[in-house]
Amino acid sequence: MxxxxxxxxxxxxxxxxLKAQAVRLKDIMDVEGVRGNYLVGYGLVVGLKGTGDGDQTKFTVQSVVNMLEKFGIRVQKEQVKLKNVAAVLVTAYLPPYAKPGQKIDVEVSALGDAKNLQGGTLLMTPLTGPDGRVYALAQGPVSIGGFAAGGAGAQTQVNHPTAGKIPNGAIVEREVPMEDINSQSSILISLKTDDFSTTSEVAEAINSYLRGKFATPADLKNIELKVPEKYRGRVVALLGEIGKLEVRPDLPAxxxxxxxxxxxxxxxxxxxxxxxxxxxxxxxxIKEAPEVVQPLPFGRGETAIVPRTEVTARxxxxxxxxxxxxxxxxxxxxxxxxxxxxxxxxxxxxxxxxxxxxxxxxxxxx
Structure with a gap:
């Protein structure tokens, strides 16, 4: 021990x-306006082997009825018995400057009482952003990266069977409006560390590379960078070059x-x-050694268990x-x-x- x-x-x-090692500036910085967005949607996973939502999950039953009505099939809720369908919440990350037609990964999580999504297929699901607009459509087979199986007396499980992923499972349908970064005359660089020393060192490294005073620390994590004349219209190239600069972050205690x-x-x-x-x-x-005490033969009394407790402290x-x-x-x-x-x-x-x-x-x- x-x-x-x-x-x-x-x-x-x-x-x-170990002493702090030099890191690339691109690994510790973000650029204002260059950001992604989270998307979310509600969908159905079908094709499950009796591991879907139960009949008590009313919103899944209603979703199936609504889906069938879109195909011209009318059924009553009482006629729908669910075992192979599960209601899921679909989430995705839309990276910055994603264009229509590009594919992104999606994550699928059970919303009802489904036991396993293994082998299921997600039906077409619109994914919306914070503004309520549809930015992608998701569909495809769900991969849970494991399995769950069992019988009456035993069960085994690998990973989490009620959540999975669909690689490249969504197609971007709408582009998020973003300002053209190449047209900007100044940009704001935000560091991932909150430290005045690191911010000053990064600004000095940029000015040394550009051979001029173009970078000015604004606060403990933000740096205002004026685009030099030779980089006007080529801000992407500028960010690519300064991103390779190596700095030594001064980490706080x-x-x-x-x-x-x-x-x-x-x-x-x-x-x-x-x-x-x-x-x-x-x-x-603390040791417990209960003792069984029995009455004498033909005597009056009952068998009893007398507790015997031994406590030691060291x-x-x-x-x-x-x-x-x-x-x-x-x-x-x-x-x-x-x-x-x-x-x-x-x-x-x-x-x-x-x-x-x-x-x-x-x-x-x-």
């Missing part, structure tokens, strides 16, 4: 004491904790003030480690390794250090 603790802390140490999995992620700029850490374990063991001697002022992440990891802290205990220690005001970093719990 102690070996596993050391492995965890050593891996954490070597992972996050941050500790991210996932209490559900016991994962702790630390940035390299995490610092602590001088603090003493005492770590000890208290374990309580507390390990606390280990105290003093962390000096301005301790680095590596020193913090080595100190916590010395007291034998597991990932769960590391979370509690970091929270306590933050409460003491000695951890100089944002502590984020997810």
């Amino acid at each position: 102690r070996c596993l603790k050391k492995i965890f802390l050593i891996v954490l140490f070597f992972t996050f004491t 941050r500790v991210v904790i996932d209490e559900k999995t016991g994962t702790v992620i630390m940035g390299e700029n995490v610092r602590i003030s001088k603090v003493a850490v005492a770590h000890g374990n208290l374990s309580v063991t 507390e390990e001697k606390a280990k105290i480690v003093v962390l000096e002022e301005s301790a680095t992440l590596g020193e913090l990891i080595r100190a916590l390794n010395a007291v034998g802290a597991t990932s769960r205990e590391l979370i509690a220690i970091l929270q306590a250090i933050k409460s003491a005001g000695a951890l100089h970093a944002d502590l984020i719990i997810i």
Whole structure:
């Protein structure tokens, strides 16, 4: 067990004491106006093998009746028995500058009480945007990337059988109106990191490449870029060139904790003030050994179960480690390794250090 603790802390140490590496500007920036849109639609998946919605799913029954009426077939709701049809919600992402005729992927999710969408086919489904207009039409066989099967006594399942995808399952029917980027005289670049130092460094890198003061930091994540004369009408080429520039983001001091999995992620700029850490374990063991007591032969009484509970408590001697002022992440990891802290205990220690005001970093719990 102690070996596993050391492995965890050593891996954490070597992972996050590496210096920040240079990254391409295109990987950490967005351009104002260049954005996609989410689409959504309601449809029916048919051809299921008895795993569709039940008769109690009224909106699926109504949808089937409405669909049949479009084909000139009139039926009563009471005559429709559903087993091979499922109502689904269809979602898709329409990328920027998508043109009519292009194909995009769609995701299909069961909306009623269907048990499995395996082998089903999505009927033609209009996909609408936030403005209510239809931008794509989806149709095709659903792939769930797994399976679900079982019998009366056992069942097996791989992946999630009530949600799937249709690769290239939708055809774009309408283009989203967007301003011609090549006609712009200035553009706004938004960084994916909120940091003044990184914003200033990116602006300097752009100005150095363009050999002039064209980029101006507007705030902690936005940069105003005036298009140079030689790039007028060729803004796409300009963005392609500056996107290849390499910069070194100055990451903020941050500790991210996932209490559900016991994962702790630390940035390299995490610092602590001088603090003493005492770590000890208290374990309580409860054993239940019920005893059966029977009356004497021919005696009056009944057989009874008498509880027998044994409780023991053991507390390990606390280990105290003093962390000096301005301790680095590596020193913090080595100190916590010395007291034998597991990932769960590391979370509690970091929270306590933050409460003491000695951890100089944002502590984020997810």
